[in-house]
Amino acid sequence: MADQTLCPVARAETVVGDRWTVLVLRELFARNHRFEEIQAQTGGTPQMITARLKKLEADGLLTRRVYNKRPLRHEYHLTEKGEAFFPVLMALRAWGEAWCKSPREGRAMNYTHLTCGKPAGLGPVCESCGKPVRREDMVGERTAKYQKERDARWDAFKASR
Amino acid sequence: MADQTLCPVARAETVVGDRWTVLVLRELFARNHRFEEIQAQTGGTPQMITARLKKLEADGLLTRRVYNKRPLRHEYHLTEKGEAFFPVLMALRAWGEAWCKSPREGRAMNYTHLTCGKPAGLGPVCESCGKPVRREDMVGERTAKYQKERDARWDAFKASR
DNA sequence: CTTGTTACTATGATTTTCATAGTAAAATAG
């Protein structure tokens, strides 16, 4: 865990400073827990995904859970440390929505703040009620366009074998 | 700008999904605007830094500003898009402080929330007054230990030439 | 007993990164 610096950003980046790693985490937060789904939705090669899952496990962000013996199959689940990464992903999402898109492309996800029952928006606090949002107080829903995109990716993945 | 996906996280990662890029941004937020300082504090090789600065400029997160003609010298400054990345960096910092350190190592930075005059803490909202923190409402101060670390890195960099 | 499913591993070409060294264009020092 220890790097050679006190800087928390540098520390964090040795763990999550990699595109594939972040995309894998995105899938885990989206409750896709299996290798195949993660591979299909991130578009990574098997060894990219294998390597990131191993490293994330070694770094304590996820655990393997057996869901089938014979043949032995695992699901990947976030630990507390992994779950704690949520605010970073939300901040990244907000920045991506605001600065990496043309307006007409539209959102990928919409979150509802369960505490107040209204849209949570992009910020660290709910745009409707102003309270800080926690993951467990929100439900995310994919927009139709984004859901379609994901379905298409899954189909394409399945077709290529 | 357009990738092949609507996902803002994936979009963002094509821009900032890289250790060096994030460390360069950290230095720019720390108001280190020159090549040498950035190189020294990130520990990158010249071409790592050159490449990231070029890409960040191409992606619209920073601009070059001439501070000396003859010889031509530039400073690198964040654009609005670059400045908007601040919440991500803060979220990453919070996660790094909370999960990538042993408690006895201590903080690297402490921020004071100018609006209320008290410590801002790690969260997206001020731990003292509860309001969302913006960059312009905060002053960060390096802890003595972290400042010393940075001074040492600078000295070592300077000594190696 | 062949086909399908899931989760990988193997391979070789390409690309990126790293460490080290060197260049260029002045400013400053002797």
Next chain:
DNA sequence: CTATTTTACTATGAAAATCATAGTAACAAG
């Protein structure tokens, strides 16, 4: 006025990571 220093890079070649593609292993279903 020559020699050193400063700042910002570029060049080079070895080492490591990544990519596309293909293949394997272990079982389940028909």
